Amino acid sequence: MHILPYEMEFAMNRLLWMGCFSYLLIGFAHVIVGSLMTDLLHHYDLTYKYGGTLVFAQFGGFLIGVLGTPLATKRLGIKNTLLLATVVLCAAEAVYGSLPAWPLMMAVAPAAGFGFGIVETVVGSVIIDVIQTRKAVAMSRLEVCFGLGALLMPLAAGGFIAAGIWQWAFVTLSALSLAVAVAWWRMPFHAVNQALREAKQQAAAAHPGPAAGSKQQSRASGRSRLIALLVLFFAVYVGLEMGLVNFLPSMLEESYGLTGTSALLGVTLFWLTMSIGRLFAGLLAERYTYARYLLVSCGGSFALALIFAASGQAALALVAVLLLGLAMSGIFSIALIFANAALPGSTERTTSTLIASGGVGGAVLPLLTGWSMDTFDTSATKWLLAALFAVMLLLFTVVSRLRGPAGSKS
Secondary structure: OOOOOHHHHHHHHHHHHHHHHEEEEEEEHHHHHOHHHHHHHHHHOOOHHHHHHHHHHHHHHHHHHHHHHHHHHHHHHHHHHHHHHHHHHHHHHHHHHHOOOOHHHHHHHHHHHHHHHHHHHHHHHHHHHHHHHOOOOOOOHHHHHHHHHHHHHHHHHHHHHHOOOOOHHHHHHHHHHHHHHHHHHHHHHHHEEEEEEEEHHHHHOOOOOOOHEEEEEEEHHHHHHHHHHHHHHHHHHHHHHHHHHHHHHHHHHHHHHHOOHHHHHHHHHHHHHHHHHHHOOOOOOHHHHHHHHHHHHHHHHHHHHHHHOOOOOHHHHHHHHHHHHHHOHHHHHHHHHHHHHHOOHHHHHHHHHHHHHHHHHHHHHHHHHHHHHOOOOOOHHHHHHHHHHHHHHHHHHHHHHHHHHHOOOO
């Protein structure tokens, strides 16, 4: 079927809107368990150790979903894979909301992570593939919606808790998942599939396979080094983001004597400025190139982390946190586009690998942060985070140099 240009433009706009709604959904899904953790554990009369186990089980499902995305889309297609993921998420959240026996909660947790892991990877890779102009702007919109979900869910959960029906937050998320599944089911995909085919053909034409022999081995070796460095970069970045979000209130309380409400303000400011920054991240990255944007963002984040670590006053620390949200706001989405530009021809595999590595970092580095808080003190932990920001800056500096002149436009 021949698709006219205006029909293709309409289809791409519709795809982007659906991607935004889907990222809003997974923003909710990522943080709902944490938002309801206290009431959930009180209901089951369990300690925080069990809550951590539940989150880790959900992360395990997330990792399986992310890494299994290329195989799923190859076997089922893009649309059916999204339908499967959203329906699984819908069912898992419905089971959560029924408050079954704890072993069943643990059994369902990987299914919830599996669902939103696939949605995040599929939507991100499709947008990167089919949006031919202003990719960074498109990805930034997705990340804005994810950030709004992560920002709004604790507020919504607070309303359900205040009303004494906190478990209905899970049921509401289940209903939203079903609504997104129906929207994907009703969406015609012939234009998206054609755009994907054209994108793959253009990538194959622009980056033909290397000649055999030593030249091929050299390119393969350079590609492997680049992938390895990007995997480390994403693991460190997501780990830092999760470490800050989870331990920032405790750091503000112990370092500056802030009360619980005032300490929570730091996290709110961080998410708020991160969401605002994502509105402009794509525009800035398109104007100044992806590599320059990322170098400035990583360098600025490191400088602000140093200020936060060295600050002796609560006001200065909160300002540093506020600006840190702006500096970090576009790193994930722009780095994902940069990576796919640097490693053309394998968008799904590259995207799933990097999101998975971010997930691993998001699970491991908060454990390191918590260990540092217990073993040393808050001051040492802040300097540890600053050192990790330095590692992140160093990693991307090496990546940008390894990318070389070919990456000048990205």
